[in-house]
Amino acid sequence: MSTIESPPVTATSELLSLYAQMRRTRALNDEAIALQRQGALTGFPPCTGQEAAQVGSAAALDPAVDFAFPTYRELGAMLTLGITPLALMAPHRGLSFGGAFDAREAHVAPINAVVGGTALHAVGWAMGAKLDGEEACALTYFGDGASSQGEVHEAMNFAAIFELPVVFLCQSNGWAISTPTERQVGGGSVAARAAGYGLPGEQVDGNDVLAVRDATARAVHRARCGGGATVIEAFTYRLGPHSTSDDPSRYRDRAEEEAWESRDPIDRAREQLRGSLDDAEDHFARIEHEITLELDAVRAGLGLLQAPTMREQMELAYARMPAATRAANAAWLQDGIDG
Amino acid sequence: MAEWTMQEALNAALADCLADDDRTLILGEDVGRNGGVFRVTAGLQERFGEQRVFDTPLAEAGILGTAVGLCMHGFRPIAEMQFDGFTFPAFNQLAAHVSKLRTRSGGALNLPLTLRVPSYGAIRSPEHHSESIETFCAHLPSIKVVSPSTPSEAYALLRAAVADPDPVVFLEPKSRYWSREERVAGDDLVGAGARQSGADADAERGDGYASRIVRSGSDVTLIAWGACVQRCVQAAAFAAEDGVEVEVLDLRWLKPLDVDGLVASVARTRRAVVVHEAPVTLGLGAEVAALLGERLFGTLAAPVGRVGAPDMPYPVAALEDEYLPSPDRILLAIQRTFDAVAA
Amino acid sequence: MASHTFTLPDLGEGLVEATVLEWLVAVGDGVERNAPLVEVETTKASTELPSPAGGTVLELHAAEGETVAVGAPLFTLEIAAESGIVGTVPAEAPPTRRVRLRPPAAR
Ligand SMILES: Cc1ncc(C[n+]2csc(CCOP(=O)(O)OP(=O)(O)O)c2C)c(N)n1
Ligand SMILES: [Mg+2]
Numbered sequence: 001m002s003t004i005e006s007p008p009v010t011a012t013s014e015l016l017s018l019y020a021q022m023r024r025t026r027a028l029n030d031e032a033i034a035l036q037r038q039g040a041l042t043g044f045p046p047c048t049g050q051e052a053a054q055v056g057s058a059a060a061l062d063p064a065v066d067f068a069f070p071t072y073r074e075l076g077a078m079l080t081l082g083i084t085p086l087a088l089m090a091p092h093r094g095l096s097f098g099g100a101f102d103a104r105e106a107h108v109a110p111i112n113a114v115v116g117g118t119a120l121h122a123v124g125w126a127m128g129a130k131l132d133g134e135e136a137c138a139l140t141y142f143g144d145g146a147s148s149q150g151e152v153h154e155a156m157n158f159a160a161i162f163e164l165p166v167v168f169l170c171q172s173n174g175w176a177i178s179t180p181t182e183r184q185v186g187g188g189s190v191a192a193r194a195a196g197y198g199l200p201g202e203q204v205d206g207n208d209v210l211a212v213r214d215a216t217a218r219a220v221h222r223a224r225c226g227g228g229a230t231v232i233e234a235f236t237y238r239l240g241p242h243s244t245s246d247d248p249s250r251y252r253d254r255a256e257e258e259a260w261e262s263r264d265p266i267d268r269a270r271e272q273l274r275g276s277l278d279d280a281e282d283h284f285a286r287i288e289h290e291i292t293l294e295l296d297a298v299r300a301g302l303g304l305l306q307a308p309t310m311r312e313q314m315e316l317a318y319a320r321m322p323a324a325t326r327a328a329n330a331a332w333l334q335d336g337i338d339g
Numbered sequence: 340m341a342e343w344t345m346q347e348a349l350n351a352a353l354a355d356c357l358a359d360d361d362r363t364l365i366l367g368e369d370v371g372r373n374g375g376v377f378r379v380t381a382g383l384q385e386r387f388g389e390q391r392v393f394d395t396p397l398a399e400a401g402i403l404g405t406a407v408g409l410c411m412h413g414f415r416p417i418a419e420m421q422f423d424g425f426t427f428p429a430f431n432q433l434a435a436h437v438s439k440l441r442t443r444s445g446g447a448l449n450l451p452l453t454l455r456v457p458s459y460g461a462i463r464s465p466e467h468h469s470e471s472i473e474t475f476c477a478h479l480p481s482i483k484v485v486s487p488s489t490p491s492e493a494y495a496l497l498r499a500a501v502a503d504p505d506p507v508v509f510l511e512p513k514s515r516y517w518s519r520e521e522r523v524a525g526d527d528l529v530g531a532g533a534r535q536s537g538a539d540a541d542a543e544r545g546d547g548y549a550s551r552i553v554r555s556g557s558d559v560t561l562i563a564w565g566a567c568v569q570r571c572v573q574a575a576a577f578a579a580e581d582g583v584e585v586e587v588l589d590l591r592w593l594k595p596l597d598v599d600g601l602v603a604s605v606a607r608t609r610r611a612v613v614v615h616e617a618p619v620t621l622g623l624g625a626e627v628a629a630l631l632g633e634r635l636f637g638t639l640a641a642p643v644g645r646v647g648a649p650d651m652p653y654p655v656a657a658l659e660d661e662y663l664p665s666p667d668r669i670l671l672a673i674q675r676t677f678d679a680v681a682a
Numbered sequence: 683m684a685s686h687t688f689t690l691p692d693l694g695e696g697l698v699e700a701t702v703l704e705w706l707v708a709v710g711d712g713v714e715r716n717a718p719l720v721e722v723e724t725t726k727a728s729t730e731l732p733s734p735a736g737g738t739v740l741e742l743h744a745a746e747g748e749t750v751a752v753g754a755p756l757f758t759l760e761i762a763a764e765s766g767i768v769g770t771v772p773a774e775a776p777p778t779r780r781v782r783l784r785p786p787a788a789r
Contacts, residue, residue: 034716038734039691042463042656072465094656097466113467114425115397148396149428178373179394186396245694247727251372307657317651325650328619332649339667339781346725376695378725462696517698517725558785573777581783670781677786 012276018059018209019269020287022051025076026266027291028085028298029240032075032092036244040302041092049207049239051076052265053171056212057139057234060220063107065136067125069118072111073171074141081108085294086301095307115176116142116149119168123155126164126223137165137223139216145176147190156231160197165223167216168194168231171206173238174260178251191233199229206234207265236265310336346516348490349379352497353417357387360415363501365392367402367419367455376421377457377516399429403454407436410450417453417501423510424467426456430475437506438479450481450506453497458486459566459616461514461663463656470653471617473564476508477594477626483548484593486510488568491523492551496591499547510593512566550597552604556584559610559673562601562627564590567614567664574669583673593623601627602634609635610676612644614664619647641679644672685740687758690750693724700724701749711739719757722750737761 025047032044047054054076061068063081070078078088083101090096091111098110112118122140129136146152147170159166170190174181182188194201200222204215212234219230237260241248248257274280314329315321321329343351356363365380371394374381384392395402399420406416420426426433433454440448460469477484483505487493493511500507553568554575561571568589575585588604590597605611611631613624628643646664654662690700700722707719716732719739723729741758744750 031716034732037691037693037729037731039689040734042692043465043694091465091655094463094659096655113465114428116428145397148398148401150398150400151428176368176397177376178369178371179397183394184396241727243694244729245697245726246376247729249728250374308655310654310658310661313654313658314649314651329649329651335668335671336661339665339671376726463692464695468695514696516696577777577779578783581785583783583785666777666779667781670779670783674781674783677784 012273014213015210015269016273016277016283018052018055018213019266019273020290021055021059021080022076022209022266022269023287024291024294025051025055025079027295028079028088029075031295031298032089033240033244035089035299035302036092041089041244042094043244044092045073045243046238046240047073047075049237049260049264050171050173052209052269053169053173053206053212053234053236054141055080056209057141057167057169057216057232059213060216061137061139065107065134065224066220067107067109067122067129067136067138069109069122069125069138069140070111071115071118071141071143071146072113073143074111077141078108078111082106083108085298086305089298089302090305093302093305095305100305116146116152118142119146119149119152119155120158122166122168123158123162123164126159126166126229127162130162130164135224137167137220139167139169139220141169141171143176144170144172144174144181144184144190145179146170147193148176148184153193156193156197156199156229159229160199163226163228165226166229167219167223168229169216170231170233171236172233173206173236174256175238175242175248175252177242177246178248180252189233191231194231199231201231201233203233203235206236207263207268209265209269237263239264341522342519343490343522344517344519345487345490345493345511346377346379348494348522349497349511350381350383352494352501353380353383354386356417356498356501357383357391361391362413363391363415363417364409365417365419366395366406368397368421369394370419375419377511377513379455379457379511379516380419399425399427400432403429403432403437406452406454407432407440407450410452411448415451415501417455420454420456422464422468423456423458423470423472426454426470426472429454433476433482433508434479438481441481441505449504451501451504452506453500453503454506454508455497456508456510457513457516458510459512459514460653460659461566461616463659465656466653469659471615471622473508473510473593473615474617474621474623476510477623481505482594483507484510485591486512486565486593487591488512488515488553488563488565488589490518490520492589492591510565514566515569518569548592548595548597550588550590550592550600553587553589554585556586557608558584558586559612559676560586560588560604560608561612561614561669561673562588562590562624563614564593567616570664570666571614571669574666574673577666577670578673585673590627596626596630598630598634601631605631605635606638609638609640610673611639612646612669612672612676614646614669614672616663617647618650619645620650622647641676644676646672683760683762685758685760686735686737687741687743687755688734689753690722690756692752693722693729694726697724697726697752699749699751702744702746703728704746705742706730707739707742709739709742713737713739713759731756733759735759735761 058077058080122138191201624645
């Protein structure tokens with residue numbers, strides 16, 4: 001039996017901190033887009049519009065015990081899990097692949113660009129946690145597009161067969177690059193597939209940060225208590241381009257974007273807070289001020305981030321570098337000096 | 340169009356394939372309305388309809404496996420992998436089925452499919468977007484592999500790949516998509532395949548899977564394909580400043596290898612260096628070096644040189660210039676063929 | 683105060699050029715950091731480029747409709763403080779060499 005209490009938290013103070021995290025995400029996200037257009041980042045996949053789905057779900061995890069598996073679009077989730085902005089910008093400056101942080105320590109897997117690639121890793125991590133008798137769960141993020149990958153089906157089936165503590169968190173954001181969700185998800189719902197594996201599946205308004213937080217907290221609780229895996233389908237919308245080299249006007253209507261802009265998850269939380277806090281504006285001002293300071297630091301820090309050397313990058317390839325490889329590497333590096 | 344980019348040439352080739360043969364289909368991720376992330380299929384769905392040019396769900400095994408089934412029903416599918424690094428989910432289909440189905444069926448089933456893959460690095464991409472997969476593919480029986488180096492070559496070779504009765508992996512050098520070039524031979528290229536797109540005399544020799552001599556020289560042969568051909572041409576220009584005449588041979592087809600073309604060139608120059616972006620270890624350079632060693636043991640003045648990557652994953656963008664074959668690395672390898680002395 | 687010329691960055695995955703659609707500022711205008719400066723179009727997308735720094739527009743290096751190569755000058759700003767510039771894409775350098783060949787004497 002678990003000692004962990006099921007936590008249905010909806011207090012205003014919690015909403016305020018989720019709001020602050022969403023605003024922070026949006027601000028860094030927008031800055032990253034600008035930095036790409038200014039040539040300072042090589043590319044960036046914005047998470048505009050998905051802040052509630054990301055921040056709400058990540059807030060339900062305890063990175064001291066749980067482990068999260070992000071995709072490339074999880075800026076908000078990763079910030080919420082304690083990864084620093086600069087660590088997350090390093091890949092987009094061509095200095096790192098998975099982010100400049102220690103995945104083992106952070107309990108957050110490196111940023112991963114292979115769509116659907118980490119669902120099975122979450123399953124394996126959860127299997128390990130179960131074997132070790134831990135009360136912990138793995139949460140894997142994936143998109144509506146990723147739900148088409150065979151590996152994602154395999155992962156759900158494994159999680160069901162082995163009764164593993166996994167949360168499958170699908171951000172159904174309307175699009176996989178230019179392919180709309182309805183041309184992607186046969187049957188129309190990823191959560192509905194859970195039933196086929198004998199798993200609970202839940203649909204949630206992905207733009208309602210508290211709803212996402214509560215749904216994820218329930219699933220995390222169930223997982224930690226030995227209740228097995230859950231599939232959550234958070235409906236949201238990718239308000240921005242797929243990445244900074246994508247142009248959504250080629251494939252979708254401005255009207256659709258506008259409809260979702262009016263359902264901006266951050267505006268929604270702000271209105272809720274205005275309704276329940278007398279000094280909401282003061283809080284907002286404080287949050288914006290802190291964000292401004294953080295962005296200044298990010299810009300300054302970005303210019304100071306160092307590229308790894310080729311030798312350092314080579315060392316990453318093996319835990320025990322074979323002598324033959326080391327010799328070949330040395331010769332290759334020497335050619336670079338001679339050449 | 341007096342000039343065209345490789346992206347335009349590939350787009351034109353696909354359009355001509357679709358126009359010439361209504362059994363030809365294009366399928367892949369974002370190839371329809373979006374025209375592919377590199378715009379290679381731009382406008383084709385509009386022109387040929389959603390039956391013939393269509394987006395699939397995001398599943399590479401699904402794309403390639405479906406293409407196999409389409410072949411079994413008499414279609415000629417052209418499937419796109421969005422990036423080289425995302426071919427791997429389809430690899431089971433490639434190795435277990437595409438490579439074996441003809442034999443499994445006792446020759447009853449042909450697989451005239453083309454697998455287009457934006458390939459190689461040099462565009463400051465994130466992880467998985469800069470891979471060289473040619474050796475993985477060429478190692479598989481029953482699969483042909485080709486990689487163009489210029490816009491007109493791309494046009495002709497893609498037409499040849501699609502026309503081929505066997506499965507062809509078509510590796511597009513993504514760093515060359517926007518390279519411009521005078522359009523060769525205008526519309527005559529249509530249907531000509533590999534034979535028309537290069538040195539005619541050489542092409543006469545074989546069955547159409549011919550390499551081409553990009554630049555003639557007598558001192559050493561540089562052997563490359565795809566994006567590395569341009570690197571070799573640059574190195575050859577530098578070498579010329581030192582009075583060294585470099586021959587540059589564009590393999591085009593990595594399977595089948597144009598053994599006769601390779602041997603003819605290196606028999607003249609007696610020295611060869613293979614240049615590729617992929618790791619040297621078991622890269623295609625190893626096969627070329629072995630072949631030349633077998634055929635030209637007594638003729639070679641030096642061991643065949645190899646310029647390629649170390650045994651490490653393709654590095655972060657900040658290191659990619661250092662990682663890729665530079666003119667200096669190619670020149671060093673050439674110098675080694677000059678300095679070699681038999682033990 | 684310093685004048686700083688900004689070049690056209692690669693806006694997406696190996697692109698080599700972009701076409702200026704519309705300048706959203708004129709010479710002499712003051713701009714804030716991240717304010718839209720110019721709309722450009724590439725083979726992949728049309729995009730607004732935000733100002734990399736706050737300052738005054740000194741020069742626009744391309745006319746509307748003109749195609750600019752990645753790495754070529756796009757605009758020059760007079761900048762109040764250098765802070766906040768985290769770097770622009772270096773112009774695509776022409777290939778260079780250091781190795782000199784010593785061909786064998788007898789050929
Ligand atoms: C295996 C694989 N195939 C293709 C791609 C190219 N690609 C990157 S993101 C993407 C769309 C993903 O859509 P979705 O899963 O809905 O996530 P979203 O981008 O909407 O967050 C594609 C096709 C990839 N990264 N990995
Ligand atoms: Mg999606």
